[in-house]
Amino acid sequence: MTKRFPPLTLSLSLLGAALLSACSMAPTYQRPEAPVAAAFPVDTAGAASRNTNNGGTGGTGGTRATPADAKPAVDTGWRDYFSEPRLQQLIGAALENNRDLRTAALRIEEARAQYDIQSADRLPNLNGSFAGSKGKTPAFLTSSGNSAISKRYDVGLSVSSFELDFFGRVKSLNDAALAAYLATDEARQAAQIALVAQVAQAYYTERAYAEQYALAQQTYEARARTYKLTQQRAEVGASSRLDLRSNETLMETARAAALTLARQRAQAQNALTLLVGQAPTAPSSGAMPSDAQLDALSAVPEGLPSDLLTRRPDIRAAEQRLKSANANIGAARAAFFPRISLTAAVGSSSPSLGGLFDSGSGSWSFAPQLVLPIFDAGRNRANLTITEVRKNLAIADYEKTIQTAFREVADALAARDYLGDQVNAQRAVQEAQEDRLKLLQLRFDNGVASSLDVLDAQRELFSAQQTLVQARLLRTTSAIDLYRSLGGGLK
Template sequence: MRTSSAYGMVLVTLLGGCTMIPNYHKPDAPVASAWPQDKKKETAGQDARALLQDWRSFYRDPVMQTLIATALENNRDLRIAQQQTLAASSQFDIENAALFPTLNGTAGASVQKMNSHIWSLSRTDEPIYMRQYAVGFGVSAYEVDLWGRIRSASRASFDRYMASALNQQAMRLSIISSVATAMLNWVANTQALTITQNVLQNRRQTYNLVKQTADVGTGTQLDLAEAEAALHDAETSLQIYTRQRAQAFDQLTLLVGTPVPEATIQSMNAKTSLNAVAAFPDVPAGLPSDMIARRPDIAASERELRAANDDIGAARAEFFPKIQITAANGTASNNITRLFQSGMGAWNVAPQITLPLFDAGRLTAQLHQAHARKREEIARYERTIQSAFREVADALAGRETYLGQMEAQQKAVAAHERQYTLALQRFRAGYDPYLATLIAQRALYTAQLSAITTQLQTLSNNVTLYKALGGGWDNGIPPRKASPAEHIL
């Protein structure tokens, strides 16, 4: 018992030895402490975090919630990310397994025919058969991790697993935002299609009216040609928005990952304008800039940086001696009937120490490569933070301007409606040619489409801001089964 305990203590000591991983220092964020367009006092941090916690608290439209929930269950890109995370988790377990010896059971037999002249002075031609049978178990080429090479590789594998899990969360967040944007695009195209249908109907009526006046001689052929051209322009626009609406639905179906149920389609068809979509809550002003640190893509980039730091420890350990142990224990005999009899025991132990003496600079190059990759990951991590900062800053700038733009656009639509009404009245009264009416109608139609575009941009900007702040990341890292060696790390 004392011998077994001593062996166990030695094994734990060897496994728990030091590593050569450099101390990790998180790089400072290379961005300002406040958003350029959000200079208000930072008092909204807790309110914003509560709002961003669950995507359902932001995407309040029931139809949009249904589509997003379906996408999170069926989207193939998300499934790919999930399997990549599982593969990374398994790779971590594989690296961890190297910390323990692999015990194999063996059974073998060998028969060899020998020339009798080698073993006997007689000149007989009878052959000699050499037989050997063995059964046992053993350890093959187990590396004692004195310098932490295996543990460094295992830690790097764990950090890459965490990065993969965080990338899965980033994919999840992207899908939520993409589904919301795709639905908004579909509703916007539906609204534009409805307006185009009304314009087409008005232009048909106008064309018939102009044709009647031309037939009786009170109108001109120029007015008729202009009315006909305007009619065909509206027919062209109708086909364009019909196609764009169908393509928006196809994009939504792809994101959802399954055919959209008929009940959901009926609910979507009831939303004939963007005003029918449930409004997004306002993200509070005065957001602290450090909120973006919770974004999964930034956290994943930092995990990749940690993994690169771990790789340096593994590269350093390569310069030191490797101790490998091969051992076996069992029974052996030249007669299979006596294999398990008393006295047939056999064992062997073969430790081996390997010390690198000359490798033409390979190990040094590997260490330099590991340091270069760490510097690369530092730059990539800083760039990810800078990109995230810009995304939030752009979205905040949009929040400050889109509402004013939409208000001005709505006033412009109202003014163009009055202009068109007056121009139509003057045309019917015979005061102005049809061209003035056509110009006013085209200006109104353009203003209406611009208003839809502005409203779509306003809503999409809210989605972008929510995504840029890392909203909807409420699931955490997917749970995994801990490996036997995980406590050693």
């Protein structure tokens, strides 16, 4: 005798089979080859040139030597990398209040909710229901010739239009939503690293402007005193009008430079306030890093380009977007196959409320449905083409992200190779200009040199001082760029 399964038992069996047998028709994911060289470039010609210019002993660049105990950027938290307390306070405030980072965090919540919605389709929705109806039938429609009033009450549980995912369409959509969520989380981490670097760069930019402004203000005050003395000498005929105007030109040039730097410093403070997300609780203080501090900031091992695939969250985010596009292909492929859905209900029905749970009042319904695509005017084929094109776009985006990361690291390494020597050279220029000014001033006091020679030396010294500050700022920002581009700054 053949054993017959009740409809509810049969439906539960089909549910279990669908949940266990669902497989994805997405292509097997393979990470694309990184379209970059196996190692970062090293300018050996430039290193040789620097060593030649330094007598064969100078220059820290070229070899890219780092201390043996130096930790990779990804293992160095920003509090360890940026040791200045004021800067640490600003970065901490930015991580709490920056609106761009807050938006990135909200995007994660949005993506997580989208994933939860999509993953809910993999399980049946169970609904409880209670319904009652009452109606009157006219006498001429009844067999007895008398009007009739009918009542019915129903209570039960139902599963509505649950798709049996035999071909993995729902699973593929779920995988795509999961990858999109993970990509959003990686994007938030990338935004956090970028924010840490931006705050540090804005802070040191403001500090550089403050240092340049102080130099310009000191120069202006010194030139103002010299101009006043020259004016007094000119009044008694001891100095010419040419000397007076030359000193006035230098004085006003210094004043214009000081005003320009004051404006730039104020704008840098505004940029820092925007990044932090609130007005600073205290005025900026501190100074540019010393050479020893810059050496420590730059001493970050670069590793290999392949390390960037796991270190940088923007690359990981691009790969998750690629995985999402790959999963969507599985959903598009499954659309060519039959779609099986199930609607089932079990409960109790009675003409009266009191009889709903009486013996013999049980009711059930079972309505499986199979939909087989026959003609859709090429819709499914077009959807599959779209998903394949989007995957190719995701591959291109992933490869471009890797290439961009490679270039950022290579640029930062090149800056590390050269900027230390550039700062040393510019410091030598400043020291030479200081000594030149002293010698010319001595010659002028002895009546050997003209005042124009002294004024020219003062102008050259001021320019050398400003350029040295700019070179040190450039080295500072390049060290921060190297730290960021190698994936540091999360902790």
